[in-house]
Amino acid sequence: MKTDPAPAAPADPLRGRRILVGISGSIAAVKLPLVVSALAKRGAQVRCVLTPSAAQLVSPVALASLSRERCYLDADQWSHTAARPLHVELAEWAELVLLAPLSATSLGRWVYGLGDTLLAATLLATEAPVLAAAAMNTAMWSSPGVHGNWERLQGFAGVLPLGPAEGLLACDRQGSGRMAEPALLLLALESLACWGWQRDWHGRRLLVTAGPTREWLDPARCISNPSTGRMGVLLAQAARLRGAAVQLVHGPLQVEPAWLEGVESHPIETGAELQQTLQRLQPQVDAIAMAAAVADHRPARPLAHKSDKAGCAEAMAAGWEAVPDLLIELVQHRLPHQAILGFAAHSGEVLPQARAKLARKGCDLLLANPIDQPGAGFGSALNQGWLLGPGCAEERLEPMAKLAMGHLLLDRLGGLLATRCPA
Ligand SMILES: Cc1cc2nc3c(=O)[nH]c(=O)nc-3n(C[C@H](O)[C@H](O)[C@H](O)COP(=O)(O)O)c2cc1C
Incomplete structure (x- = not known):
C-alpha cells in the first residue's frame, strides 16, 4: 500500500x-x-x-x-x-x-x-x-x-x-x-x-483532562491506551500562560513534570475516578477541554488479588462493561455559560466519523485527529486534524506543534465564551 x-x-x-x-x-x-x-x-x-x-x-x-x-x-x-x-x-x-x-x-x-x-x-x-x-x-x-x-x-x-x-x-x-x-x-x-504575549484568559477557569485511563482486571493487569497526555497538558499550560486558572485532571502521564507547574493537578487512574472528579469540578469552571483518552470498557468482574493465567482468562471471559461516556455526561450537565471541547482520535477517514461523533456527543467543538498518520497521534510532538462545531465551518488544521495546537484551540474556545458572556 x-x-x-x-x-x-x-x-x-x-x-x-x-x-x-x-x-x-x-x-x-x-x-x-x-x-x-x-x-x-x-x-x-x-x-x-x-x-x-x-x-x-x-x-x-x-x-x-x-x-x-x-x-x-x-x-x-x-x-x-x-x-x-x-x-x-x-x-x-x-x-x-x-x-x-x-x-x-x-x-x-x-x-x-x-x-x-x-x-x-x-x-x-x-x-x-x-x-x-x-x-x-x-x-x-x-x-x-x-x-x-x-x-x-x-x-x-x-x-x-x-x-x-x-x-x-x-x-x-x-x-x-x-x-x-x-x-x-x-x-x-x-x-x-x-x-505572543496574551492574557486573554485572565479571569477564566478552564478544566482540562489529559492522558489515558486504566481499567484493572487484577492488581497486575489492566486495559489502557498509549496516550502520553502531551496534548492536554500543553493545552492546560498554554491556558495558564494566557492567565487562566486551570484544573488538570490526568491519568498516568509521560511528559516533562515541569509542564504541570502553575496548574492545579488532580491525578486519577480509572474512568470511575475521572467521572467523580469531573462531577465535582464541572460546576466551578467556564470551559472544559476533554483531551483524556478514556478506556471504553472495563472488566465486569475485576479480581482483588493477582490471578494465574487460567484465572486471568476466566476473569476476561466474565465479560466487559462499557465505561460511561464522560463527554456526553459533561454536555448533559453543561451550565448555560460553559463551552465544551471534545477530542476524537480516529484512524482511516477522519471527517465522516467526526461529524457523526459531534452529532452524537453534542459538545460545542470537536477536534478530530488521526492516529495513523505521521504528524499526529499518541506521543507525537505534533497534532493535526479537523475542528468541528455545530454551525461552524469545518476547519482543517495542518500539522503543528501540540503547544501551538493548544493555543489555537484556546482562541476558538475563548471566542465561544466571549459570545456567551461578553465582557
Ligand atoms: C548564595 C546566595 C544565594 C542567594 N539567593 C537569592 C535568591 O534566590 N533570591 C533572591 O532574591 N536573593 C538571593 N540572594 C541575595 C541576592 O543576591 C541579593 O539580594 C542581591 O542584592 C541581589 O541583587 P541583584 O538583583 O542585582 O542580583 C542570594 C545571595 C547569596 C549570597
Missing part, C-alpha cells in the same frame, strides 16, 4: 530569534547555563546579561561559551568606545527577554523604575516581551514588600510573570520560592515566540 510522505515538521519557533537572557543574584542562576545551551542548540541567538551578584553565582565564561556570544557585565556599560549606550543596544536587539532567576532586589528595581545595573537599565529600555521567573527563599517570597512588588508586576503589559514553584530550596526550607524548572522556561519562551 502506498503511504503519503511524512509532512515537513513545522519550524522551531525559537530558531533564529534574538533572545536576551537576564540573570540576577539568586542561587537558581546555576540552572541557566542549561537553558542557554538548549536555546543555542535550537538555533536561537542568545546574549546574557548578569548583575554583579549573579556573576558571583554563575560563571560568565561558561555562559559566553554556551551562548556562542560574549556575556555582558556591569563594567561593560562604561566603555568610551561604545557609540550608543549598551543598555539601549541590548534592549533594542532583543526580540524576547528571559529574566531568570529574578531576585527580590531586581524585582524591586524594575517595578520602581530604577536602572542602576546594566540589567535593570536594559529592562526599562526594552519593548520586547519579558518572561520573568522569580526565585527566592520562602520567607523572602512571602514578605509584604516582595509580595507587593510582584502584584505590581502583574499589571505590566508585555510581561509574563512565572511565580515560583513549591519544593525544597537551597536554603533547606520547604515551600514556595523555587524558580520554574528549565523545561517550563523553554516552553513558556516557545509560547511567547509562537503565540
Whole structure:
C-alpha cells in the first residue's frame, strides 16, 4: 500500500530569534547555563546579561561559551568606545527577554523604575516581551514588600510573570520560592515566540483532562491506551500562560513534570475516578477541554488479588462493561455559560466519523485527529486534524506543534465564551 510522505515538521519557533537572557543574584542562576545551551542548540541567538551578584553565582565564561556570544557585565556599560549606550543596544536587539532567576532586589528595581545595573537599565529600555521567573527563599517570597512588588508586576503589559514553584530550596526550607524548572522556561519562551504575549484568559477557569485511563482486571493487569497526555497538558499550560486558572485532571502521564507547574493537578487512574472528579469540578469552571483518552470498557468482574493465567482468562471471559461516556455526561450537565471541547482520535477517514461523533456527543467543538498518520497521534510532538462545531465551518488544521495546537484551540474556545458572556 502506498503511504503519503511524512509532512515537513513545522519550524522551531525559537530558531533564529534574538533572545536576551537576564540573570540576577539568586542561587537558581546555576540552572541557566542549561537553558542557554538548549536555546543555542535550537538555533536561537542568545546574549546574557548578569548583575554583579549573579556573576558571583554563575560563571560568565561558561555562559559566553554556551551562548556562542560574549556575556555582558556591569563594567561593560562604561566603555568610551561604545557609540550608543549598551543598555539601549541590548534592549533594542532583543526580540524576547528571559529574566531568570529574578531576585527580590531586581524585582524591586524594575517595578520602581530604577536602572542602576546594566540589567535593570536594559529592562526599562526594552519593548520586547519579558518572561520573568522569580526565585527566592520562602520567607523572602512571602514578605509584604516582595509580595507587593510582584502584584505590581502583574499589571505590566508585555510581561509574563512565572511565580515560583513549591519544593525544597537551597536554603533547606520547604515551600514556595523555587524558580520554574528549565523545561517550563523553554516552553513558556516557545509560547511567547509562537503565540505572543496574551492574557486573554485572565479571569477564566478552564478544566482540562489529559492522558489515558486504566481499567484493572487484577492488581497486575489492566486495559489502557498509549496516550502520553502531551496534548492536554500543553493545552492546560498554554491556558495558564494566557492567565487562566486551570484544573488538570490526568491519568498516568509521560511528559516533562515541569509542564504541570502553575496548574492545579488532580491525578486519577480509572474512568470511575475521572467521572467523580469531573462531577465535582464541572460546576466551578467556564470551559472544559476533554483531551483524556478514556478506556471504553472495563472488566465486569475485576479480581482483588493477582490471578494465574487460567484465572486471568476466566476473569476476561466474565465479560466487559462499557465505561460511561464522560463527554456526553459533561454536555448533559453543561451550565448555560460553559463551552465544551471534545477530542476524537480516529484512524482511516477522519471527517465522516467526526461529524457523526459531534452529532452524537453534542459538545460545542470537536477536534478530530488521526492516529495513523505521521504528524499526529499518541506521543507525537505534533497534532493535526479537523475542528468541528455545530454551525461552524469545518476547519482543517495542518500539522503543528501540540503547544501551538493548544493555543489555537484556546482562541476558538475563548471566542465561544466571549459570545456567551461578553465582557
Ligand atoms: C548564595 C546566595 C544565594 C542567594 N539567593 C537569592 C535568591 O534566590 N533570591 C533572591 O532574591 N536573593 C538571593 N540572594 C541575595 C541576592 O543576591 C541579593 O539580594 C542581591 O542584592 C541581589 O541583587 P541583584 O538583583 O542585582 O542580583 C542570594 C545571595 C547569596 C549570597
